[in-house]
Amino acid sequence: MELKLTAKKILVTGGSRGIGRGIVLGLARAGADVVTCYRTEGEAVTSLARELKETGGDHHLVRADVSDPADVDDLIERCRASYGSLDAVVHNAGVISHVPFAELPFEEWQRVVNNNLGGPYLVTQRALPLLSEGGSIVFVGSRVATVGIPLRAHYTATKAGLVGLTRSLAKELGPRGIRVNVVAPGPIQTEEPTPPPVLERYQKMIPLGRLGEVEDVAGVVGFLASDLSRFVNGETINVDGGI
Template sequence: MIDLNGKKVVVTGGTRGIGRAIVLSLAGAGADVITCARGDGEAAQSLARELKELGGDHHVLKADVGEPEDIRRLAEEARTRFGRVDVVVHNAGVISHIPFEELPLEEWNRVLGTNLTSAYTLLQSMLPLLPEGASVINIGSRVATIGIPMRAHYTASKAGLIGFTRSAAKEFGSRRLRINVVAPGPIETEADVPAAVRERYERMIPLGRLGRSEEIAGAVLFLASDLSSFVNGETIHVDGGI
């Protein structure tokens, strides 16, 4: 079992789906976790209750990673509460399905800003808090290297995240920082998957099923731990072999 006792962690987009599973897995392994989401509704409140039951020094904050000032405020919260950050998991993101010829510039900018530019802002804001040996984990997507119709903007943002991660890993390796991507394939979340879509994915995936959020969290736990101390600049696909 992976032991993260004493680790200080920041997770963006941690109240639903994959992000929530990541937060609960990290906290369950002993880490102290600050997470954020754009809203402070029931999802955030129920997560706060679950974290309280687990024990530890956990905080659920309201912050929109598409807003640079919110990211800087998140970093300041981490500095004030923890003093350092051993693990950063950048999970927050948005997606939409729009034919390319109908794709407005505003939506392109929204998706690229939330999914890619935020990774730059987050890493730059967190750098002063990252000690030697810290791990930064960006949550990407399997579509980054294969593409998918009506998601040119989303695919571009996730492909850019791979390039950003590779360059940052090389630049900050001398500081002993590790920066990697976890790229999920089709995953079961709270959103209902139409039967036709589910059947198509099940035919495409050699394991014959969609993944679970906890299986993405497992890869994150590995990268957050010392078991991955020589893994840097990599994209780990968790996709059932699709």
């Protein structure tokens, strides 16, 4: 069996950096046409556009804040105008901060919840008319959803919320032939360098002896976006090296 996404039309939120960038490029290289969004202009967006052009396909980069309903409406309209329909929606956009719970301002709680949980709500709801039978919705969650981590109560709560959202939508949208799943990465090495002490600690905790790579996550997302996973629904797949 070979992972093929030829002719698939896929929306990926938050695709200019880190895991999201790896997902966008992985899907495009597997043959999919991809629309992705980003919040801030910069070299990351410029270089991604260049890489996608070199990859080939009908790809689009759109500036959009997934916590803003108007921006989400514009993003979905771009998908409709470009493709007519969507085969998969991948929710990667999100924010994080590190704040002791006793000192966590309500405004920061709202910011993280509105982005990490409100964004998937808005994008999923508005994208539904474009998704037909066989469609796939993939939420990029986090391994911390089930284990917790200090200073990130707000972030962890949103990632745990995605698991509940997935279970409910899998049952509600399943009769329409739409699958809904979560990919939950563990420690992943992105373009941001990992401090040596942190790297050493994770290497001891992870049986495979290394941090994950963005391609490790992208491969699982590609599987869930493909027809190979047509009977996988309502699941959380940990990509954590067995930590």
